[in-house]
Amino acid sequence: MNVDAAYAELVGLLKRGHLLGSVGELLGWDEQVNLPPDSADQRAEQQAVQAEVQHAAASDPRIGECLDALRDVSLSEDQLAVVRQARRDYERATKLPADFVREKAAQGSRGYHAWAKAREESDFAGYAPVLEKNLELAKREAAYLGWAGREYDYMIDRHDPGMAAVAIERLFSELRNELVPLVREISVATLTRKKTGGALRGFPPERQRTFLREVTEKLGFDYRRGRIDVSLHPFCSGTGADVRMTTRFKEDEPLDSLFSAIHETGHGLYEQGLPRAHYGTALGMSAGMGAHESQSRLWENQVGRSRGFWRYFEPRFRALFPAQTADVSSDELYFAINAVKPTLIRVDADEVTYNLHIILRFDLERKLFAGKISVRDLPAAWRTLSKDLIGLEPANDREGVLQDVHWSDGSFGYFPSYCLGNMMAAQIWYRALAERPALEEDFARGDFLWLLGWLRKEVHAAGRRWELLELVRRVTGEELSPRHLVRYLRERYAALYLG
């Protein structure tokens, strides 16, 4: 086969597989946003058959033939990146039997509904068999792919290629040593100085929707190629051509829906910034979950919780909610936005303690895969660790082990990406600030375009040419390290709480 022809055919086959995957992703979005309550069984069947055809496309022997034709020939650096990723995906696809893929997809859909029910009823016992099954499937999958004995590293590698549990452990323990004292200092300061945010009550969802739509549009989200809807657990799916974000509305927690939306907007901006012409290949895909989280976290925290951001948006916020904000001073509002208060629920956590929630889950996942604890031990182990790390013990499993959706479809090894993303976000942030020290003044004028343009150029346009660690090196000139995150948290929160 001619090299150019083989490369062109490979790209077409990859695109085809990704299109089928994008249809499966839409099924998943629809399931969480639109599905009628008694239609879950059919959706599970649809997901299963769709996963099967996607798997067939990803393991099409023609891909293998193209890859063979592209071995030991002269290729550009871009082409090499495409072929490297294609080879990895093809090997992953061909080593998994079709029956296994079907079983896992059906289990994922059932698992979601079992989780939603268990969480509603705070019933871990009824959910445990689902988790046991998910763990078994995860181990079988790792074994199929040649990772037997390193199952948890496989789960991590799936989300962040090149990362492993040992490396994460090193980064996390350095972070933990810095964070625990910082949280203690802030807690003491909070107790003695009573610096708390104002109460925010009675924000009609329709108005919240108006505000977050204006904010996310201003940040640069393109609603001509995306939308935002409501789901139980906020998420972002789809690709640059059609990005589907979700949030949720609570009358007394307007900042929850807003920051969920800004977080998902960060993901959406990344997807919308990936080179669309390279859809389906490494050049058109994100660098991994950690890199994805770095984008969502940067917009949510470094941008969305900054003084500059609120200097611009506060007047509009007050105009939309005059009665609700009448008794809240600007300082009180800013404290509410940056409240540090240990909580049991990860998605409600402030950005300082958030990382401790991740360290907790990483610790449990490692032990679970190492067989040091069983699924049945999770609730108790969760309670103990929660007390140690966050200082709070859940009263029931709904605010403990049942709070997250991730394990319900077997997404083990996903949580660490959140914290890796936080580290990368802070590290990137200081690099951007070095290039443009007046960044916050841009925000205060409602101008987010320089930052978006810089991220487009430095991060988004790269696609998956490089993996997390190399991407960080190239963007910032340094190795990934938690110290930028610690510096950022100290700068922002020391000024607020310890100043």
Add this chain to the structure above:
Amino acid sequence: MNVDAAYAELVGLLKRGHLLGSVGELLGWDEQVNLPPDSADQRAEQQAVQAEVQHAAASDPRIGECLDALRDVSLSEDQLAVVRQARRDYERATKLPADFVREKAAQGSRGYHAWAKAREESDFAGYAPVLEKNLELAKREAAYLGWAGREYDYMIDRHDPGMAAVAIERLFSELRNELVPLVREISVATLTRKKTGGALRGFPPERQRTFLREVTEKLGFDYRRGRIDVSLHPFCSGTGADVRMTTRFKEDEPLDSLFSAIHETGHGLYEQGLPRAHYGTALGMSAGMGAHESQSRLWENQVGRSRGFWRYFEPRFRALFPAQTADVSSDELYFAINAVKPTLIRVDADEVTYNLHIILRFDLERKLFAGKISVRDLPAAWRTLSKDLIGLEPANDREGVLQDVHWSDGSFGYFPSYCLGNMMAAQIWYRALAERPALEEDFARGDFLWLLGWLRKEVHAAGRRWELLELVRRVTGEELSPRHLVRYLRERYAALYLG
């Protein structure tokens, strides 16, 4: 192959193909309900690849092997119905090249957007190339399937197996001979007696939504296995496990959204009544489009426009819209619901003149396929026929040839089903009345269960054991005839307008 094993495998393969089709259908629903404006290109690509895998599943050689094993063996009547339909679908699938299927799917998606734009701008010239392409694809499809020279019969047969243009022509001309004088009589009566409905203005969409949700739920639609949303053109898609209906809201036309919703509910009740255990086979599918329309029309017209229905729902309607209905008497409301007034737009037409709109389209489609007119002639031909049949001439193509979505994705031969459905609805209605003369008194008490139960038993449970003409014979004991429709229209409208 063992007969039982072959039959079981066949059923599994059919179900798989239908599941993949149901995913494609969801893509279509999402396209009309949710798609961001600039995401149409990717959706076209998704539709194309999905159609391709569905086509591959429908033409899986294993189906052919199972069908061979089931030839000349002893099968039950139900099994024979399943095998007959499976053979027809398999032959249809295997005679169409995969490239053709892909091209047609992509063209269907592009066509929808081209139509929406052309209609918006009343620009037929820009849309004509799409229609020409659709016509060419339709003819090529007919030729692939051995219907060369009978292309329009093929298009009809696709929607209503067993029907043909000649048979429809006979039914339609009998109907036309009765309808034209009836419409003239009513028009004269309207002019001389000024019997017009009251003006209905300023109905907030949210309240309209509340009312139509209550109505459709009372009629028996199961919202635990379905939903209703908003789209440009109302439709119903999905299957009994997950039925997706749409309507649209206009402040000054509350009856438009309501009757669209009742119409789609009729489709939805049929889908929800099909035997779910037989999903994917003839035993679990509708008898065809005409039969489908008989259900939507029966609920919309015979039920929804009856005195009994409004005796029950009028108090609730007034309670939800007290100011809007204050100056409208009960008689005026009932006239508004049953207004007969020729209009240019089919979907706005009353149920008397509606059939003339179909006869117009049937006439144009026949001529188009026979080569007696070309696509470029359509606007003028439409204007002439509209004047002849309905007595009105469109001022522009937006209220003429551009009004309907159907041709945009090549759904020729679909329109006749609406009128066949109207005939079948009236014929079934008199059969139901013969069994339960007090039917309207049920409605006046808010009881629609007897009727739904009877339709479930007589029509829905049958699936596609029989085609339209045989189904009508079995349910009513007579051949399909327009005289029941004429009788029904005369009884209802003569009482209102000529009494």
